[in-house]
Amino acid sequence: MNWADLNLVPAMPEIFLISALSAILLLDLFISDARRSITYGLSLLTLAGTAALQVYTFEPYAQYTLSNMFVADPLASLVKLAMYGATAMILVYSRQYAADRDMYKGEFFTLALFALFGMNVMVSASHFLSLYMGLELLSLSLYALIALQRDSVPATEAAMKYFVLGALASGLLLYGMSMVYGATGTLEIAAIAKAIHGGSANQLLLVFGLVFLVAGLAFKLGAVPFHMWVPDVYQGSPTAITLMIGAAPKLAAFVFIFRILVQGLDGLTADWQSMLAIMAVLSMAIGNITAIAQTNLKRMLAYSTISHMGFLMLGLLAGNEQGYSSALFYAITYVLTTLASFGVIMALSRAGFECDKLEDLKGLNSRNSWYAALMLLTMFSLAGIPPLVGFYAKFAVIKAIVDIGLVKLAVFAVAMSLIGAFYYLRVVKHMYFDEVQDTSPIVVRGDMQLVLSLNALALLVLGVVPERLIEICVEAMKQSLTVL
Amino acid sequence: MFTNMLSLVVWTPIVAGLLVLATGGDQRAPLARWLALAGALAGFLVSLPLYTGFNDLNGGMQFEEMRPWIQALNINYHLGVDGISMLFIVLNSFTTLMVVLAGWEVIQKRVAQYMAAFLIMSGLINGSFASLDAMLFYVFFEAMLIPMYLIIGVWGGPRRVYASVKFFLYTLLGSLLMLVAFIYMYFKAGKTFEILAFHDMKIALSVQMLLFVAFFLSFAVKVPMWPVHTWLPDAHVEAPTGGSMVLAAITLKLGAYGFLRFALPILPDASRELAWVMVALSLVAVVYIGLVALVQSDMKKLVAYSSISHMGFVTLGMFMFLGTNMNQWAVEGALVQMVSHGFVSAAMFFCIGVMYDRLHSRNIADYGGVANKMPIFAAFMMLFGMANSGLPATSGFVGEFMVILGAVQVNFWYAALAATTLIFGAAYTLWMYKRVIFGDIGNSHVAEMKDVNKREFLVLAILAITVLGMGLYPQAFVSKMHLSVNDLIAHVAQSKL
DSSP states (O other): OGGGGGGOGGHHHHHHHHHHHHHHHHHHHHGGGGGGGHHHHHHHHHHHHHHHHHHHOOOSOOOETTTTTTEEEEEHHHHHHHHHHHHHEEEEEHHHHHTTTTTTTTHHHHHHHHHHHHHHHHHOOOOHHHHHHHHHHHHHHHHHHHHTTOOOOHHHHHHHHHHHHHHHHHHHHHHHHHHHHHHHHHOOOHHHHHHHHHHHHHHHHHHHHHHHHHHHHHHHHTTTTTTTTTHHHHHHHHHHHHHHSSSHHHHHHHHHHIIIIISSGGGGGHHHOOOOOHHHHHHHHHHHHHHHHHHHHHHHHHHHHHHHHOOOHHHHHSSSSHHHHHHHHHHHHHHHHHEEEEEEHHHHOOOTTTBBGEEEGTTTTHOOHHHHHHHHHHHHHHOOOTSSSSHHHHHHHHHHHTTTTOOOHHHHHHEEEEEHHHHHHHHHHHHHHHHOOOOOOOOHHHHHHHHHHHHHHHHHHHHOOOOHHHHHHHHHHHHHHHHH | TTTTHHHHHHHHHHHHHHHHTTTTTTGHHHHHHHHHHHHHHHHHHHHHHHHOOOOOTTOOEEEEEEEEGGGTTEEEOOOOOOOOOOOOHHHHHHHHHHHHHHTTTTSSSSSSHHHHHHHHHHHHHHHHBBBOOOHHHHHHHTTTHHHHHHHHHHHOTTTTHHHHHHHHHHHHHHHHHHHHHHHHHHTTTTTTOOOHHTTTTOOOOHHHHHHHHHHHHHHHHTTOOOOOHHHHHHHHHHHHHHHHHIIIIIHHHHHHHHHIIHHHHHHHHHHHHHHHHOOOHHHIIIIIHHHHEEEHHHHHHHHHHHHHHHHHHHHEEEEEEOBBBBOOOHHHHHHHHHHHHHHHHHHHHHHHHHHHHHOOOOGGGGOOOHHHHOOHHHHHHHHHHHHHTTTSSSHHHHHHHHHHHHHHHHHHHHHHHHHHHHHHHHHHHHHHHHHHHHHHHOSHHTTTTOOOOOOHHHHHHHHHHHHHHHHHTTHHHHHHHHHHHHHHHHHSSOOOO
């Protein structure tokens, strides 16, 4: 490596993030519990600084650096910005929640930032090694975050489950990567694509490796049949952590899949397409149908996530620019919706009480019509009812698969979203139609109120004027695909 | 003429609804009511220029507005009305005004939310009628489900949860298939969602059949046609009076309008092929549902079934093909029937609401001799009952007569079966009327009933004038729609294979 050629500018946001993170880690040792807000403020500042650097270093083309292990392209920049936003929102939402549960500690913030750093690496990786490193950094931080509430039995159980199954999935992924390495002789994504197109790679070995890769990826995404961990982990984790697992990591996982399958294994599209199709169909069916039977709100949302990941895969398997950009749009808006839904759950929870059962929402409209309205927007967006943004996400994905002639799959997808509508409606029913049971006042910090309201209203605003976001997604995808 | 007429008609009620919502809790209920009334009145007033400024000599689209909305997907904010949709927009704005008055003091719980839901829905309905872009139509059409779901579920009767969920899922099922059909046609028509471009598109018969099924499921559920009508009685019975009025007067019409705007002109060949199915289902609705209405013990259910039966007339008229042509008499009759039913059903539901507010029962058996206590009310209800059973000189007669006239030209037996409605309609309406209104005072509760107050009188009088006016001078409506109907018939007559 020639040090003179080393261009660190594309990685500036990451470098800033990890430096600031280390500083916070050290600084926090000298901050007492009573003044933890300093750590909180510094974490938010770090996020703002990273985001500013991200915008500042943006170039409308792909920049490779660090021996081609790291790429900064518009797709990565867009997704990273979304992840900074999501992480900042989670920190704001969980401030009171964490304080009430003895989780408002330095580790909470540093682990969250470490997880973010891991995601950043995943999103910007152009090499299997850096991909894997990012993934593990994310996963390890999450394992620790879930178990942060040491005395909570469900949380510990969830952490254990996530850890064991996550390790298994990582193993599968590594095994698949080694197969691909065996077939192509490289771990660099662009080089793998070249080798496959050149026709020199051993096809059998490649497909064998692909199966393991897809299995590992499906696990990370939470697609059926690798979804078993999702409901348990969602339900068992403290809600703030559930949100950390359910929001930004989905975006990272999406780019992760995109880098491996689309940018790397482009030559095997026909093979992974059919695998994704089966998993998409199963995810939509099992996710939606099982969600109906849930009485726990977080568990229901977990199954709903599974079904949404099925929809996301529909966009991916369309195998063209339109499909990828619709999947990207889906992922971003899904994260926004998830933030709002869990945000409301956290707003309604208080010390010693988790608002995690469907019944806890009963009569919310008479208790506080504003939070009921926010949750209503979220639920209808998840159900895909216009004019909320969830509709355009579904619409774009369905349009992409109709375009490649998979009309039957499209009909199946809409049938499944009809089933899905049922349990989202039930949440609205509890909030609006039922008599109130719990009349304790809802106390929410002002900053959270503001952010949460903006978050949920964004679902409506983006639904009425989705144009700009659609354009951005299309543009980002276009740039990332020209690399091929 | 103001250039953004239609936008004004669509957005005035929605903005008014949001303002009403902002008044907050029930401690400011009077403010919410007056604001809602002002909003509904404004909505009605801005819709009037559509009628007065409408050019009868133009069968195409008028008051058109076109702005790009989502350019990446080539979706446009394209509004415009022809003689058919214009009438329904005015009807809807009128009904909204009636609904706000109908719920004035009856609704005491969450007044602002109630009024806001109706105003917002009114704007969305106007939007669906005015859309010339399929996606825009779809967005309005679907968004309507949200306020309606809440209206039935929050202010409805004892089984409101069941009814609201059933309503939502039934309608969503149809709409989603329509969405897939739209997307398919988008690619077929060269990446555009323009409805008028869909009209000119060539489609193979086998594909037309499939698309027709998608449209059928969407619109037949909305109309509702037998056998997908079962959500309607539940929804009607549980909905508050205002909800029933809007449901019967407007949202059912959207289904029939969908057939006219989408199924028939886009898929003329499939429509011809499948006309017999539509005719058969319509006749089942007219005859069988008419009989079902006869045996109802719940007044609201009775009127709900009568609505299904009347809507059977509408779909019958639309699919009464004369050879390869649509039948002018029958189509215009269907449209007149739609408008007329809008007034009459709203009036019938309002009458039942008036009685329900006093006795809190919809059971026919709980009444008897109401005329003794409420003579003014009884007189009004008599008129609406007559209109519901299709008596000449009321609006109910004109449409049914025209459809039957058209049916005779096609097949005598169709006409004969359809004409039974005049008997059944009279039977179930007047029999109910007799049991509820006439006779001795049924029980002590009826004895305590007071006649209509000023507000109720106002609503009843306005509705009575329109029902009579339409019966005596249908030309006011027919002249507006005449050329548009002619254009439609000429369009459908051409094969698109």
